[in-house]
Amino acid sequence: MLTVRRFREADAPTLWALSDLITIGATADPGVPLPLPPARHPPAFPDLADIPARFLRAGGDFLVAELGGHLVGMGGIRPTAGSRAEVKRIRVHPATRRHGVGRALMTALERRAQGLGMREMHLDTADQPDAMAFYRSLGYEEVGRERQPGRSWTLVYFVKRIPGSR
Numbered sequence: 001m002l003t004v005r006r007f008r009e010a011d012a013p014t015l016w017a018l019s020d021l022i023t024i025g026a027t028a029d030p031g032v033p034l035p036l037p038p039a040r041h042p043p044a045f046p047d048l049a050d051i052p053a054r055f056l057r058a059g060g061d062f063l064v065a066e067l068g069g070h071l072v073g074m075g076g077i078r079p080t081a082g083s084r085a086e087v088k089r090i091r092v093h094p095a096t097r098r099h100g101v102g103r104a105l106m107t108a109l110e111r112r113a114q115g116l117g118m119r120e121m122h123l124d125t126a127d128q129p130d131a132m133a134f135y136r137s138l139g140y141e142e143v144g145r146e147r148q149p150g151r152s153w154t155l156v157y158f159v160k161r162i163p164g165s166r
Contacts, residue, residue, distance in 0.1 A: 002101060004108040007051055007062040007074075013038030014071045015064065018091045019048055032094045035070040047076075048089060054078070060085065061112045065092075065101045073101040077109050080122070085113040085162075087123035106138055114162045121162060127154040139163075 016039035042049035055062040055076040065073030075090040140158035
């Protein structure tokens with residue numbers, strides 16, 4: 001059974017390992033082991049090195065998805081200008097893709113953002129067709145693109161009005 005819950009400090013090493021799958025290019029490899037062995041060091045992303053400070057105490061939240069007792073997904077929100085929530089670090093274990101993990105995380109994050117008084121969600125992602133299709137399927141609208149100098153990918157920006165917000 002899939003469960004989405006709030007981040008706990010003990011989750012960090014496994015979440016770091018999940019994030020590291022991007023660095024090694026294994027985000028879509030269903031052969032990645034489950035459970036993931038915990039990472040010994042935080043990833044290069046400063047916000048994942050200190051989730052309590054960068055998300056929880058910053059007025060946002062950070063959620064994890066568990067399936068069969070294993071951490072298989074993560075994602076956070078934090079307030080930005082006005083009543084907007086920035087979505088960050090959405091990750092799903094490759095072996096559990098297309099099983100509703102990402103959708104459950106995003107739904108929970110939208111509810112949490114609404115509870116925090118936020119009216120709009122915004123995010124960015126690399127121009128990966130699966131990621132872009134996923135966000136569009138959730139009602140996010142593309143609002144811009146930005147080439148990344150020296151890189152082979154483009155950053156794509158999305159926004160969504162939080163259902164039920166005024």
